[in-house]
Amino acid sequence: MDLQRMILELQKYWSKQGCTLVQPYDVEKGAGTLNPMTFLRSLGPEPWKVAYVEPSRRPADGRYGENPNRLYQHHQFQVVLKPAPANIQEVYLGSLRALGIDPREHDIRFVEDNWENPTFGAAGLGWEVWVDGMEITQFTYFQQVGGIETHVVSVELTYGLERLALYIQDKESVYDLTWIDDVTVGDIFLQQEYEHSKYSFEVSDVSLLFQLFEAYEKEAERALDEQLVFPAYDYILKCSHTFNLLDARGAISVTERTGYIGRVRHLARRCAKVYIEQREKLGFPLLKQKEGGKQ
Amino acid sequence: MKHQDLLIEIGCEEIPARFVNLGIEQFKKKIAEWLTSRRISFASIDTYATSRRLTVLVREVAERQADFYEEVRGPAKRIAQTEDGEWSKAAVGFARKQGVDLDQLDLREFKGEVYVFAQKHLPGNRTVDELTQGFSEIICGIHFPKMMRWGQDKTRFIRPVRWIVCLFGTEVVPIQFAGVSASRVSEGHRFLGERVSLTKADEYVEALRKQYVIVDIEERQQQIINQLHTIEEKHHWVIPIDPALLEEVTFLVEYPTALYGSFQEEYLSLPKEVLITTMREHQRYFPVTTKDGQMLPFFVTVRNGDEHGIEWVRKGNEKVLRARLQDARFFFEEDLKTPIATSLEKLERIVFQEELGTMSERVRRIESLALQLGKRLNWDETQLIQLKRAAEICKFDLATQMVGEFSELEGYMGQVYAEHLGEDPLVAQAVFDHHLPRHATDKVPQSSLGTVIALADKMDTIVGSFGVGIQPTGSQDPYGLRRRAAGIVQILLQEKWVGIPLDALIQCALDRLEDDGLLQLPRMDVEANIWEFFTLRLKAYMQEHGIRYDVIDAVLASDIAEPRLVVRKAQVLMEQIERETFKLEVEGFTRTANLAAKAGDNPFDRSSLQEPAEHNLMQAFDEAQVRFKQASTQRDPFAMYQSIAQIVPQIHSFFDHVMVMVDDEKVRLNRLALLRDITKLVKQFAAFELIVFASI
Numbered sequence: 001m002d003l004q005r006m007i008l009e010l011q012k013y014w015s016k017q018g019c020t021l022v023q024p025y026d027v028e029k030g031a032g033t034l035n036p037m038t039f040l041r042s043l044g045p046e047p048w049k050v051a052y053v054e055p056s057r058r059p060a061d062g063r064y065g066e067n068p069n070r071l072y073q074h075h076q077f078q079v080v081l082k083p084a085p086a087n088i089q090e091v092y093l094g095s096l097r098a099l100g101i102d103p104r105e106h107d108i109r110f111v112e113d114n115w116e117n118p119t120f121g122a123a124g125l126g127w128e129v130w131v132d133g134m135e136i137t138q139f140t141y142f143q144q145v146g147g148i149e150t151h152v153v154s155v156e157l158t159y160g161l162e163r164l165a166l167y168i169q170d171k172e173s174v175y176d177l178t179w180i181d182d183v184t185v186g187d188i189f190l191q192q193e194y195e196h197s198k199y200s201f202e203v204s205d206v207s208l209l210f211q212l213f214e215a216y217e218k219e220a221e222r223a224l225d226e227q228l229v230f231p232a233y234d235y236i237l238k239c240s241h242t243f244n245l246l247d248a249r250g251a252i253s254v255t256e257r258t259g260y261i262g263r264v265r266h267l268a269r270r271c272a273k274v275y276i277e278q279r280e281k282l283g284f285p286l287l288k289q290k291e292g293g294k295q
Numbered sequence: 296m297k298h299q300d301l302l303i304e305i306g307c308e309e310i311p312a313r314f315v316n317l318g319i320e321q322f323k324k325k326i327a328e329w330l331t332s333r334r335i336s337f338a339s340i341d342t343y344a345t346s347r348r349l350t351v352l353v354r355e356v357a358e359r360q361a362d363f364y365e366e367v368r369g370p371a372k373r374i375a376q377t378e379d380g381e382w383s384k385a386a387v388g389f390a391r392k393q394g395v396d397l398d399q400l401d402l403r404e405f406k407g408e409v410y411v412f413a414q415k416h417l418p419g420n421r422t423v424d425e426l427t428q429g430f431s432e433i434i435c436g437i438h439f440p441k442m443m444r445w446g447q448d449k450t451r452f453i454r455p456v457r458w459i460v461c462l463f464g465t466e467v468v469p470i471q472f473a474g475v476s477a478s479r480v481s482e483g484h485r486f487l488g489e490r491v492s493l494t495k496a497d498e499y500v501e502a503l504r505k506q507y508v509i510v511d512i513e514e515r516q517q518q519i520i521n522q523l524h525t526i527e528e529k530h531h532w533v534i535p536i537d538p539a540l541l542e543e544v545t546f547l548v549e550y551p552t553a554l555y556g557s558f559q560e561e562y563l564s565l566p567k568e569v570l571i572t573t574m575r576e577h578q579r580y581f582p583v584t585t586k587d588g589q590m591l592p593f594f595v596t597v598r599n600g601d602e603h604g605i606e607w608v609r610k611g612n613e614k615v616l617r618a619r620l621q622d623a624r625f626f627f628e629e630d631l632k633t634p635i636a637t638s639l640e641k642l643e644r645i646v647f648q649e650e651l652g653t654m655s656e657r658v659r660r661i662e663s664l665a666l667q668l669g670k671r672l673n674w675d676e677t678q679l680i681q682l683k684r685a686a687e688i689c690k691f692d693l694a695t696q697m698v699g700e701f702s703e704l705e706g707y708m709g710q711v712y713a714e715h716l717g718e719d720p721l722v723a724q725a726v727f728d729h730h731l732p733r734h735a736t737d738k739v740p741q742s743s744l745g746t747v748i749a750l751a752d753k754m755d756t757i758v759g760s761f762g763v764g765i766q767p768t769g770s771q772d773p774y775g776l777r778r779r780a781a782g783i784v785q786i787l788l789q790e791k792w793v794g795i796p797l798d799a800l801i802q803c804a805l806d807r808l809e810d811d812g813l814l815q816l817p818r819m820d821v822e823a824n825i826w827e828f829f830t831l832r833l834k835a836y837m838q839e840h841g842i843r844y845d846v847i848d849a850v851l852a853s854d855i856a857e858p859r860l861v862v863r864k865a866q867v868l869m870e871q872i873e874r875e876t877f878k879l880e881v882e883g884f885t886r887t888a889n890l891a892a893k894a895g896d897n898p899f900d901r902s903s904l905q906e907p908a909e910h911n912l913m914q915a916f917d918e919a920q921v922r923f924k925q926a927s928t929q930r931d932p933f934a935m936y937q938s939i940a941q942i943v944p945q946i947h948s949f950f951d952h953v954m955v956m957v958d959d960e961k962v963r964l965n966r967l968a969l970l971r972d973i974t975k976l977v978k979q980f981a982a983f984e985l986i987v988f989a990s991i
Contacts, residue, residue, distance in 0.1 A: 067625075068618075068621075069618060069622075083446045083447050084445055084446050084455075085446075086446065086455075086457060089308055093485075102604075103485070103486045104486050104487075104603060104604065105603065105604030105607050106604060106607055106608060106611065107596075107598040107599060107600060107608045107611075107612075108485075108486070108599075109309075109547060109548075109599055110308070110309035110346075111309075111547070112309075112311035112312065112313070114441065125441060125443040125454075127309060131611065132607065132608045132610070132611025132612050132614075132615070133578050133596065133611060133612040133615040133616070134611060134614070134615045141443055141444075141445050141455070143443060143444060150444075152446070152447050153444050153445050153446055153447070155445075167611065167614075170614070172617075172618075253644065258649075
């Protein structure tokens with residue numbers, strides 16, 4: 001099964017489970033969790049079901065297109081269900097069947113793995129799911145987001161698409177994976193991987209990045225002063241990505257590091273708080289819809 | 296009394312393997328406590344557990360609580376009864392308060408006065424009703440280090456609870472937890488089994504077995520061991536079983552099937568520990584070796600299932616391991632290309648502890664402390680050069696990629712890399728050695744270089760942490776300070792390291808931290824806390840080695856700068872306790888010490904002694920001082936003890952013939968001064984007054 005089919009199958013499956021399919025969010029981020037469709041929507045009491053593909057950028061993981069497993073940008077398929085349904089593990093296993101993985105033919109395990117993103121004040125408990133020893137999904141019950149205890153617990157399923165495809169297509173290198181027909185991941189992404197690695201490690205303008213960080217931070221604060229959550233959140237994502245670029249460049253010393261992380265965390269927490277306040281002011285509209293008998 | 300077996304199964308989403316034992320042990324304890332507190336008798340408790348269930352099967356549980364009888368004394372008869380023999384208002388009130396009818400009151404004499412007594416009788420409830428009400432008390436008493444919430448419920452548990460089975464004999468007990476009500480339906484193996492309805496409690500084990508769940512922990516573990524043995528025998532391999540890994544695997548599977556796979560021989564060029572760690576930490580695989588311990592290009596994994604599709608499973612696992620080994624080899628080769636100097640530069644960027652600076656700063660402290668120790672031990676120039684180098688590079692592997700991936704390989708990789716990168720083999724060995732001992736049963740460093748650096752390293756962490764106010768409290772010891780202190784004690788207990796007194800080690804470490812401006816608390820306080828801390832470690836060591844607590848207190852009250860001497864003194868005392876005359880000796884020393892407490896600070900004047908017994912005591916004391924000094928130079932605790940024990944006859948004779956507390960102040964003070972000086976000597980060995988004899 002090629003990557004394109006995998007994505008379509010997952011979309012079809014989760015759509016059937018009642019998820020809204022949304023498109024990738026167009027601001028750079030290190031993980032699908034940071035998409036506002038997950039980060040913000042998992043806050044507060046409102047129900048939410050969503051699925052999307054997310055290209056995730058991790059500058060420090062770039063390997064100039066030379067490493068068969070590590071990428072500057074990889075793809076995640078992200079599912080968020082809030083509240084987590086009681087049969088969620090069964091439903092998840094159904095998605096593997098949709099991808100042609102019959103649990104009866106393989107060794108499937110839920111191995112403890114607790115996920116944490118201190119910068120965004122997010123933490124959850126759960127597992128990594130193994131198929132024949134290969135980790136293919138991160139399965140997490142959010143306990144805290146933006147430093148706030150989750151009111152209603154969301155479950156987040158993150159499939160590492162390249163890794164899953166390596167398994168399904170039985171390939172050794174991500175660049176040999178077929179995206180569709182005779183188009184490979186290498187055809188689409190190899191040059192991009194090389195250039196982004198070169199940029200992140202060698203070329204980026206450190207002093208400009210520092211200025212950008214400051215500017216994004218200021219703008220995020222200003223937007224929050226105006227109670228504008230979504231614009232503020234975009235700038236927080238930009239801060240985070242800029243920090244990652246600086247970090248990949250080795251431009252942030254140990255002592256400074258904690259300071260920068262703390263600044264992003266402060267913004268993320270503030271944003272989470274304002275988001276809940278705003279939703280409350282609106283009377284938690286999604287809660288009402290549900291009670292109104294829409295479902 | 297009629298009884299039934301009681302089955303309770305808590306069905307969960309996969310419980311982390313490391314917490315299953317913790318959960319089932321608490322479950323057993325809580326149910327036993329609860330049954331006892333509710334006066335419900337039972338015979339025994341069997342426990343079963345897998346990654347998806349925690350189960351207790353309580354045998355022969357009484358169908359009812361035992362009845363409860365109690366007699367309560369009320370007011371005296373003269374108040375409780377009116378003149379014409381009717382119950383008074385006071386008696387009626389008392390009966391109401393106790394919840395008994397008036398005919399359950401009677402009169403009896405108690406200590407010379409007649410009182411009214413209420414005979415309370417509470418008939419026992421049905422066990423099923425009690426359990427329905429009390430179950431939440433049991434399950435809420437089970438705690439895990441990391442609890443979670445799920446869905447919309449506020450309940451916390453280790454992982455979401457999805458079903459509960461509760462049968463009392465054949466009857467379902469409607470207990471509830473986290474929005475789940477108990478039934479008789481359990482879940483079989485996730486992929487091989489089916490849902491199963493149980494008719495009675497005691498068919499649990501067999502019914503689940505039919506659904507491919509081996510619920511008995513030992514049985515499952517034994518199956519795994521047998522399967523590993525079968526593979527070993529068939530291929531003439533050896534599969535070393537790491538007990539922690541075996542336990543983890545036992546709790547990762549409900550129906551184990553061991554299978555082996557292979558990897559490319561080229562990876563055998565990686566160091567053995569790297570191969571083993573990669574397989575264990577990432578994949579929970581058992582390694583395979585020849586009979587003489589050589590690694591073979593195979594691994595064994597335990598699948599949660601049967602033989603079905605086992606070729607897929609083997610192939611998949613081989614593929615994953617290949618990628619892991621590729622990574623490991625990449626790290627290994629990259630690390631070998633990295634000069635030690637480059638790694639050392641990276642340590643400048645690794646924070647050891649915010650208030651104590653970077654790793655580099657810490658290494659410089661370790662180096663200076665180690666060199667001071669080397670000089671104190673009169674090491675020659677060559678040794679000191681080796682020591683300096685070993686200390687300088689002792690943490691370089693922290694900056695390597697392999698240790699970044701597997702922190703448990705710290706030290707081991709250091710030695711491997713240092714040797715490859717051309718360091719003196721003794722220096723390379725010290726990079727590993729100085730981490731020892733890593734736990735209570737670990738060996739101490741084998742090399743001298745490693746030992747000295749181990750002492751400097753551990754002491755720097757302890758003194759540094761205490762200096763910024765980080766001290767272990769209760770069960771909290773995040774920096775492993777107790778383990779480090781115990782390590783120092785373990786090292787200093789060896790004869791060859793008597794040249795390093797504990798106080799010198801502490802002082803040197805403190806000096807350096809003070810010079811670097813890293814002490815945040817007053818030095819006096821830090822020092823006092825550290826001494827107390829080490830005293831406790833020594834105490835713990837001696838307790839573990841069967842030394843009486845009063846003997847421990849007695850030797851710890853003397854000078855503890857040399858842990859080895861302290862322990863040996865305690866051992867000498869333990870031998871002496873058996874002797875009949877020991878009690879006499881302790882009495883003599885104690886009496887001396889008691890009077891010595893009354894002495895002033897006037898020097899003892901030997902010319903003004905009057906009685907022969909005084910002279911004899913002084914002479915005995917003079918001799919003892921010489922012998923004690925000699926014995927302690929030779930660090931011979933038995934001779935030390937003998938030298939002071941020799942004064943004892945003179946002490947007793949002194950007390951028999953000489954009056955100490957005489958009116959003449961000069962004479963009195965002089966006699967007390969003699970006793971004071973004797974006590975000072977004796978206390979260099981132990982505070983004998985702390986030794987306790989059982990009264991006969």
